[in-house]
Amino acid sequence: MMKVLVSGASVAGPAVAHWLGRYGYDVTVVEIAAALRHGGYAVDFRGPVNLEVLSRMGVLDDLRARQTGGSPMRFVDSAGRQLLRLPGEFAGGELEVLRSDLSRVLYEHSRDKATYRFGDSIAGLTEHAGGVDVRFESGIEETYDLVIGADGLHSIVRRLAFGPEQDYVRHLGYYIAGWEVPNMLGISGDALMYNVPGRLASVGADRRDPATAGTMFLFKSPELAYDRRDREQQKAIIAAAFADLGWYVPQLLEGLPSATELYFDSISRVDVDRWSSGRIVLLGDAGYGATVGGMGTSTAVVAAYVLAGELATSGGDYRAAFQRYEAQLRRPVAKTQSGGNRTGKFLAPGTHFGLAARNRLLSQPFLLNQMLKLGEKVSNLVELRSYSVEQRQFVQE
Template sequence: MSTRILISGASIAGPALAHWLGRYGFEVTVVELAPALRDGGQDVDFRGRTHLTVLERMGVLDELRALGTGGSPMTFVAADGRRMLHLPAEFAGGDVEVPRGELAQLLYRHSSARAEYVFGDSITALEETPSGVRVAFRYAAPREFDLVIGADGLHSNVRRLAFGPEERYVRHLGYYAATWRLPNDPGLPVGSVGLNVPGRLMSVGASHRDPGRAGAFALFASPELRYDRHDQAQQKALVRAAFAGLGWRVPQVLDSLDAAPELYFDSISRADVPAWSSGRIALVGDAACGATIGGMGTGTGVVAAYVLAGELARARGDHRAAFEGYERLLRGYAQGCQKGGDRTGPFLAPRTATGLRFRNAVLNRRWALDKMLELGKEVSSVELPHYEAELSGMAGREG
């Protein structure tokens, strides 16, 4: 039975997987490049029966509801501050919306008692052996594990090392997004108010937790850019260049970039990997089937962690059977969720003035908005095995 499992990535899918593997008795190590859990990022939401079922079985649903923001209303304005469109909190909030950093902390707390976490390190090489995978790290001594799981996001290091270059699997969808925190000096309301011009959106809104703090969200259309993903000064320069010359509150929001403690900046892209496993190495979450924004990636990652751990426990560590069952059960579901990411950029920042006017005209009609809200509730779902009940029954029969 495979028992020693290394997970790369301590964002959302990684700690969720560590939680379940620990519950099933596997020996789990999580390695994360960042020196600590990341606290920033946009609010994230869970929606639909499948997400809520997994959260309930994890024992975290009530905690998440207590942390819930209630959703974030969105208002789009013109350069003179005139309101063009308002979307209510339930438009993007799902069944449960929580700050991403608080979700990461909660999943870490629920998994850390049964998993070893190693921060500030990363995998540099993977060598599959007859009995496992020999792993080299940037700083720690090499170790051997039975299995390695890449839960390290759209730009997965594990996928690059074990499956090949990122260019084979990740497709740019024509937009970039950035988020950062800033002081709430203007007394902004909770939610977001944003300047929308063709191909660009700059929004800002107060924190749900701390009225003295605000969050900025920038999105802009662009061909694929070449930049260092670890150089925040370079990324801040790209954001400034994309929004140079705009009015409203944009200059003040851009000025806050210098003091921002952390910047999230990335392309809106999607990952499509033909097979989610290779030998003793598998991918979960955005590394396998990511969509940067709007593809329900957070919920999909948590569901995928549940299924992968359950299949490994059901197969008693037989990774071939487990990986096959995991992908067979989840691929169609994950691809259905992923489709939403293709529409995010064009919806939030249509590239033309005509496109902006059309979106606003349609959604300013109550019947059209109600229809969009109704469609938003029709999310992909999948029938999930109840692994713990099944394994408990197996143990009872064997006893």
């Protein structure tokens, strides 16, 4: 029974822990946060491949019970007049849930198969012939057969085993932020989106708690130097970027100083030439992520299924398993990632002409339907295999 350490308890980590636990591995998941994170944007699953993996995990019904239904997006001018409306399925796919709900469901379905260690993180990795010696920030030292980095865009495992972040993470020209505010504006139904060139401010009601609303702020910027653990510094950056805007922006910014669950990050993508190094492998955003728009969440869930299945059917040859995992996913992942390259420019075009062109083009039903079809096509590029838990072999469907 191989000992596997998984770094990260957001989505990819609990997903791979679920499968490896079912296959009989001794799995530990370490997470730097003290508990599962709350808040976060909605994430979507679309197409039969994504839904089939969720079904095989046994989580599909639980997620459907928590689905948001997708939120239509209505772009407005400063007076609230509609410029463009996008239907809920544009962003929501066939199944949309809050990222925090997805993380909770995956955790609940994996915690009886894995040991979770919150409030700790990896401080050092030393690989040798017999395994990987891991030193934790808490001072604990243990040896594992394999280490999986499922710890996101700013992966600790990738930094320690592959090299510094700047070698693999490319800034795509925008920053995105979000936090919850009381729904004092009485927002209901469509999420409202307000643009000026290079900036977007958005607010939408929480469907489960209409008294609460979620914001999304996005702005064009060169790469910024800031402390990722300094929330006050990040709040100051956001406030400065939107200080001169009207519409509902001043009211939404009033909720920023007291926000406890702030999300702030660059829109970036991760490109790693090879996803494994010896006994260490990257999964999800750590190896091939895109901050937003790159279908990273659904891709990570499918990738976790593939990685665990290939390990379970490898007869202990983890190198061959890692190669098959990457061979299956490299091309599909490149396609999904490419969507992230366009997200910032789509949500906040840098010119008045760009804003008008986006609104005009997407007001045409034919073009909108073509974009929806393309999204579903990209989601189904993985040729899904069935991995037998009992016989540890796979068959091509």
